[in-house]
Amino acid sequence: MLQQAFDNMEQDCQQVFRTTLSALAEPLLPLTLPCLPAALPGLKPATSALLYTLIDQDVTLWAPALPAATLASLRFHCALRLADTPEQADFILLPAGSSLPPLSSLRAGSPEYPDRSTTILLEVEDFTPQQVEASGPGFASPRRFGATGLPPAFWTQWQANHARFPLGVDVLLISATQLAGLPRSTVVQEG
């Protein structure tokens, strides 16, 4: 059974993209998505919105097992191509509760082409303050941030990921209706 995507693909994808662009330009500032499609089975509505906006036949996605209806809908709306392993994927989708592959094993780009790297769509429960203090490009002043439902030791792994800058992976943290960007340029201090 196919799920319906956005009512107006062209306009809604633009709105979602602009929110995503802002989220990465001002990292770890949760933004509410302006429009949401019906949630795909097994995913949050905001995750579905991002998939419709970013995925097409030119990129590959890796995800742990997804419901057949979700895969069928993504194949129909986005011409989804699945990667065999997380190490090969352009995008990695991690629904809430799935385990995080070691960030250091994922595509981080090459010194000449650091953009050829993975983007992770990581579902969390909610954004709550007071886990870490973050700074870097996009921060007028250091900002405190936190998310419930993050994989264990995520922030430790993130520090190693940032240390490889300009190589590294980028993460989009996704709650039911909100989005926070975490580009590799962001410096995070725990506590």
Add this chain to the structure above:
Amino acid sequence: MTETCHSQWQYNFAFLDENTKRMLRRALLKAVAIPGYQVPFGSREMPLPYGWGTGGIQLTASIIGQDDVLKVIDQGADDTTNAVNIRRFFARVTSVATTSSTAAASLIQSRHRIPETPLRPGQIMVFQVPEPEALRTLEASEVETRKLHAHQEYGLMHVKLYEDIARFGHIATSYDYPVMVNQRYLSSPSPIPKFDNPKLHMSPALLLFGAGREKRLYAIPPHTRVESLAFEDHPFTVQRWEQACALCGSHDSYLDEIITDDAGARMFVCSDTDYCQQQQESKA
């Protein structure tokens, strides 16, 4: 009128097809994640030649939405050929509102100036870039310049600036003045006058750069450190004029010299027409 044109012509919203927009959007997200780094993209054929802003137009087309208010400037002016045509192009293919006011715009496409009116958070500036590679005049090979960026090996550029000092007594580069973004990537600010370079530093707005012929885009996120290269004994300075603007009397803006007859008479006026008009109105 514009509404009729849009439906009549049957162009997709903002001219580009959705696949192309997605490709550009994914590239833009990587560009923002790696400030100052040039991301390759598949530049499309546009209905105007390379050198007329095809890179900027493609970026604008991939980010513009129905709620945007678009301003387009060419050397600071809203009413010159390139600006008028690009503004009219987007009015036709998107039906968005256009403006000449910097404060009212949510999206500003620019050929080689940053408006005098300070940008505000939430605004996006799109620069049309002829040559995105700051090192290109010093090293012709893309393979080599990629390696220089990878190793953060920017001695060449310092030697170039030093040669300016040795020859002229000062750094003679007055536009397209190289900058270090986020203390990592040497970048071209596009051929803006160096007068505008300080506005790049810790800008509250997102700055995006697109080069259509060279098929590269890059970004400076808001609140990002941008330093113009210099030496301790030859610090970075911007242009200053003895004159004030002949129209509005401003002493703070970037001035264009205009020859007014064939006997050598000349006047200096603001390059930013919107700013100049505001100044005149506030005095009237």
